[in-house]
Amino acid sequence: MHIRKNVNIASFIKEVGQCRGEVSFQTNEGDILNLSSVLSRYIFATIAENPEILYTSRIVCELDADRKLLGSFLTD
Amino acid sequence: MKNISERVSLFRELLSCVNNIYLTEFDAGYNVISTSFPDQNLMALFLMCDTEIMNNPPSLDREAARIKNGPSIFTNEIGMSWMSEIVTEEGRVSRIYMIGPVFLDDYSVQDIERKIDSLISSISIKRSFMEILKKMAIIDLNRFYEYGIMFHFCITGEKIAVSDFDYPISGEDRKKDDFLAEKHGTYMAENEILKLVETGNLNYKKEMEKYVTIGTTGRLSEKNYIRHAKNIVIVFAALCTRAAIRGGLPSETAYQLREQYINSVERAGTLAKINETNFAMMGDFVQRVHKNKVLSESMSPQIRETCDYIGLHLNEKLEIRMLAARHGYTDYYFSNKFKHETGQSLCDYLNEQRIGKAREMLESTSMEVQDICNELGYNSQSYFGKIFRQAVGITPGQYRATYGTGGEKCISEKM
Known part of the structure; x- marks a missing residue:
């Protein structure tokens, strides 16, 4: 799953805060940010300024419930 | 706007x-x-x-x-x-x-x-x-x-x-809050702060403001700022203990307080929690020194002894008749004498002491509110909750959520 273009990233981060399981942001360079960590979220916020990395990286949810919760922000 | x-x-x-x-x-x-x-x-x-x-x-x-x-x-x-x-x-x-x-x-x-x-x-x-x-x-x-x-x-x-x-x-x-007492190059400020403890000055919060932002704290840990802040509180606890003993607080009480707060600050995980413990510690020392001075200067031996007795038996049913009889007084005479010397009726004094103890237990232990209520001799939790709220402004649960450290109170080695 990838982040859908032109979604509100602030709302996405806020919604990630509601997830029960692990939600990770995985870049093509192999970096993995666990978005339950505050530091990772801050790094992710910085990355969000760079569309090239933001939209080509993958979002991986550990739980189906979280995938549904974030559904409106994600695309295949 | x-x-x-x-x-x-x-x-x-x-x-x-x-x-x-x-x-x-x-x-x-x-x-x-x-x-x-x-x-x-x-x-x-x-x-x-x-x-x-x-x-x-x-x-x-x-x-x-x-x-x-x-x-x-x-x-x-x-x-x-x-x-x-x-x-x-x-x-x-x-x-x-x-x-x-x-x-x-x-x-x-x-x-x-x-x-x-x-x-x-x-x-x-x-x-x-x-x-x-x-x-x-x-x-x-x-x-x-x-x-x-x-x-x-x-x-x-x-x-x-x-x-x-x-x-x-x-x-x-x-x-929560607040102050860091030790400042490089501000020995005078440190002495003034400790004088507030030694004299049991209940205006300590206001007085503290004169000194709290003076100078800079030294670096008391090379590890991280949490360790640094904890070390400051531990040093301050030792200084407060000496000041309180100089102010007349029984040394055993002062040492126990010090150990209680050092343990409490060691359990703290955030700067806010550490500072809150620091603030609570100073308040506790000041109030105890003050109370000790008041008791020894303005009360008759009988009422002072009664106050000590109450402090040690808060979990028991304490009736005026029994307390009066301990000194050979009638209920009426004893009630008047108690109120005259303490400024409070026996009932109000008992409630104040029990609420004080309840606050301490909510802050430093993980006991259930019902158990605290029983421990302090209240017959019902709803009555305890009502009295507590009247006195403190929030419910016991809210108080614990705000001030509780969550662990069992423990007292270990002395410094």
Whole structure:
């Protein structure tokens, strides 16, 4: 799953805060940010300024419930 | 509202004169209205990233439940701190002002640099993030308080003290205030602070404000700022203990208090919790010294003995008849004598002592409220809750959530 273009990233981060399981942001360079960590979220916020990395990286949810919760922000 | 915006705008400019300290104005939905941070979008994202804030979003309910009037301070797990003030209009939150993020020491920044090396391999991401970090100020905690005091005045027109800062609760963490007593080069200030303990000066909070932001704290740990803050409290605990003993507090009581608070501060996980323990410790020492002085100077031996007896038997049913009989007095004479010497009826005194004990148990143990209620001789939890709320202003549960350290009280080795 990838982040859908032109979604509100602030709302996405806020919604990630509601997830029960692990939600990770995985870049093509192999970096993995666990978005339950505050530091990772801050790094992710910085990355969000760079569309090239933001939209080509993958979002991986550990739980189906979280995938549904974030559904409106994600695309295949 | 216009005046507030103008004042905030000026304050924002003043802040930018001396440091990279950013002031951002949000609406109630956390949309950025204006900010001095170079990237408005990023500021909005940063706020959302901060669990400490988002788990305790400013709201009217939280405002109503607050005990402290000053700005709220949030410190997250990577050592970034924010300060917030809320403006309400017609019963709604209309504006949220945030100062930050700032770092209160450079250990946190070094720690982030180390972590980011193991977390990210992409050089461009690393570089971008570190550039952002470098835009954030590293300032001394006391200076952060000073800005907060000015910030609050700017928004409300009220002058507040360091002890008025609010530390919202988050999960296992808890928030609150305030002071760091030891200052390099301010031996006089240290002596003055300890004199407040030694004399049992109940105006200590107000007096403290003269000294609390003087000078700078020394570096008492090379590990991190949490260890540094804990070490300050431990040193202060030892100094308070000596001051209290000089002030007449029985040494055993003073040592037990010291150990209790040192254990409590060792369990603390956040700066706010550490500072709260520090503040509570000083208050406890001052009040005990004061009480001891009052008891020994203004009471007859019989009433003083009765007060000691009550303190040791709070969990028992204490009737006037029994207490009077211990000294061979009639109920009527004893009641009048007690009230004359203590300024309180026996019933009020008992409730005050029991509520004081309840607060201590809620703060430092994990006992159930029902068990505390039983322990203190109350027949029903609802009555206990009512009395507690009347005395303290919040329910026992709310009190524990705000001040509780969660662990069993334990007293171990002496220094």
